[in-house]
Amino acid sequence: MRRSIQQTFSNNQDAEFLINGYPVNVLPRVKTGHPEPAPSVIISEGDFAWDNKSGKLALQDISLEISSGELVAVVGRSGAGKSSLLLSICGELDMLKGSGKVVGSIGYLEQSPWIMNDTLRANIIFGREYDSVYFEKVINACALAEDIQQWPDHDLTVIGDRGINISGGQKARLALAKALYSQADIYILEDPVSAVDAHVRRHILDHVILDSGILANKLRIIATNSKHILPYANQIVTLDDGKASVTQKVPEKYCPAATSLPNIIADKMSTKQSALDYLTDDTLSMADSEDSSDTDSENEDDVPLEIRRFSDGIIMFRKFINIKPEAPYIIHDNRPSAEWPASGKIEFRNFSMKYREDLPKALDNINLIINCGERIGIVGRTGAGKSSLAKALFRLVPDGTTGSILVDGQDISKFGVGDLRPRLGIIPQESTMFSGSYKINLDPLKEFSIEDIWSALLKCNIASKVSPPRTHNSSLEKQTQARYERYYQEEKAKYDKQWSKSGRFMKLFMLVFGKPPKKREYNDVKSIPKHGLHQNAMSGGSGFSGGQAQLFSLCRLLLRKRRIIVLDEATAEVDLETDKEIHRLIRDEFSNSTILTIAHRLETVMDSDRIIVMDKGQIVEVGPPQELIKQGGHFSKLVEANDFGQ
Incomplete structure (x- = not known):
């Protein structure tokens, strides 16, 4: 494989990374059979790193012993x-010390x-x-059977590049089904129920994970960030800053049971204390997962993460050159004012949307008015159409729409997407780095100034990820920038001196083969150590976990104050305490903005002004959360099934 990579990418600057960047000293893996009759995972005093050259440890002194079943x-x-722990077991991190x-x-x-x-x-x-x-057994276990029946070609329906035609919850269940179909000996699952609603979560626990x-x-x-699994675990591994503590326990016997709506929720809602503050009290802090690769059984175990990502990029490029163009970026004879949107009112008028002509409607005749400064929670089961509302607002589906969407009285279809999207704020389901x-x-x-950027990072409690606490200050950034300016001037002076001493032939040689110093961005100069903001965000194993990437997206949002904010499962990958902190920060920083929060985790939206309940592309309920609970309809049933704080 390495030889074929060298031949294929020999002229590509990424070749060295693709060939040499893959871990070499990994946790050994052997097949089951004599003398190893049963699956197991054993690690003794293991240190693991994403980059064996940097010496920076991702995990330290890890000891685990996990037996079959x-x-x-x-x-x-x-x-x-x-x-990092899960991927170490998969063989994606270098093991610098220890055995197993x-x-x-x-x-x-x-x-x-x-x-x-x-x-x-x-x-x-x-x-x-x-x-x-x-x-069929896997499809039923992953709660995909009902979804498949609604699709025109059932399980032979093309779901689109990166799953564009399906919801986030459906993507999660598809990925779980792929893992199950491998019929492996060991299953390593990154928060398998974070992207699904309470009803589907219970189904997956009953039919996939538990006894x-x-x-x-x-x-x-x-x-996991769910308490549901903990009582039935044989071991609980708690990680803190790359170190693990292991608790051995006798698992409880699992018996699937229905839940009822706690009266205490209604009592708390009648007080002045916000529902969010109450519902997330005394919850266990556990969370997301880092950006990672799929290392499924025989077909995928031998494919390095970097190669799969490179291949994915090639596929995307090929699609890009043949892709149907979207709506115009700018419509010069119809542009909004510089202040638009000034108030943040949103109106859907008889709006319907399809992802493809042969697919059912993702949104079906939506009529809705969202007032200026309202906080709206959008809930519903996976595939109900929640994220489709956000895609419609950003005009991410150019064809297959009828009706209209108005923002501050202006039909957004009349503007170019370049005049629309930058004026709205969003934290999407999957943040991009x-x-x-x-x-x-x-x-x-x-x-923005360096001070503005550091202020946003500090507010989001992620500054220490970008730079150690002693160095994340604007004065150091300015000093480093000045250091580059001196470096450039020195290099230019050397080149000018050599030029002045050279004859015509040598000058010609220098023009053809030489490299006169070019004033570049500081970040491009490799010979100067990078500090703080100028470090490569993706290098040296310092990539963000899923939850940290969401916090980074929140920083982007804080820098660009917008009148309309969309949070599309923005906190699905963070622990409950971080979820609480994020929404408190959003309430404080965007008190005058219209906020649309799409969430499966109902704690996130319980203090909204109104709740919108989606089902099969339609709005089935709208109203304040307390009133909807009293009505005993769709939202009340979602609350009953939710098991708050779990």
Whole structure:
């Protein structure tokens, strides 16, 4: 494989990284059989790093012993190292010290699933032989059967590049189904229920994860932010700053049971204390997972993360050159005023939307008025149309729409997308980190001062990730910038001196083959150590976990104060305490903005002015949360099933 990579990418600047960047000294893996009859995971005093050259440890002094059939829950705050532990077991991190081994094949579920532009069936079987009986069993276990029945070609429906035609919850269940179909010995799952509603979560616990599920007798290692799994775990691994403490316990026997709406919720809602503050009290801090790769069994175990990402990029490029152009970026004879939107009123008028002509409506005749400064919670089961509302507002689906959307009385379809999207704020389900410095990621157009950027990072409690506490200050950034200016002047002086002493032939040689110093951005100069904001956001294993990436997106939002803010499952990948802090910060910083919060975690939206309940692309309920609960309708049933704080 390495030789073919060298031949394929020999002229590409990424070749060295692709060839040499893949971990070499990893946790050994062996197949089951004599003398290893059963799957197991053993690590003794292990140190792990994303980059064996940097010496920076992702995990330190890890000791684990997990036997066949055990369920292990991995918990901890955002960035504590949960995903690093799971990926170390998968062989994605270098083991710098210690010993151990993994016995058996691995089925891995990543938090941000990789989805092919192919049918649902092809994505699930992923090159394996199609077994209709087991396929049906997996589909039912992952609660996909009802979704499939609604699609025109059922499991042969093409779901689009990166799953564009399906919801976030459906993507999560598809990825879980792919892991299950591998029929591996060991299952490593990154928060398998974070992106689904309470009803689907209970189904997955009953039919997949716990004693009554399809994985009942398998070795399961699960990073989770849900209390539901903890009572039934054989071990709980708590991570903090790359170090682990292990609690051995006798698991409770699992019996699926229905829940009822606690009266205490209604009592608390009648007080002045916000529902959010109440509902997240005394909750366990456990969370998200880091950006990672899918290392599924035999087909994927041998494919390095970097190669898969590079391949994904090639596929995206090929699609890009043939892609149908979207709406115009700017419509010069119809542009909004510089202040638009000034108030933040949103109105949907008889609006419907399809992702493709052969698919059912994702939104069906939506009529809705959202007033200036309102805080709106949008809830519903997976695939109900919640995120489709956000995509419609940003005009991400140019064809297949009828009706209109008005913002401050202006029909958004009359403006170019370049006049629309930058004027709205969003934290999407999957935050994007670019290859470049932290500063470029936060401020690509150079609109803000260093002080503004650090202020946003500090408010989001993520400044220490960008730079150690002693160095994240604007004066150091300015000193480093000045150092580059001196460096450039010195290099230019050397070149000018050599030029002045050279004859015509040498000058010609210098012009053709020489490299006169060019004034570049500070971030491009490799010989100067990078500090703080000028560090590469994706290098040296310093990438963000899923929850930290969401906090980074919040920094972007704080820098660009907008009248309309969309939070699309923005806190699904963070622990409950961080969720609480984020929404308190949003309430304080965007008190005059219209805020649309899409969430499965109902604690997130319980203090909204109004709740919108979606089902099958339609709005089925609208009103204040307290009133909807008293009515005993759709929202009340969602609350009953939610098990707050779990």
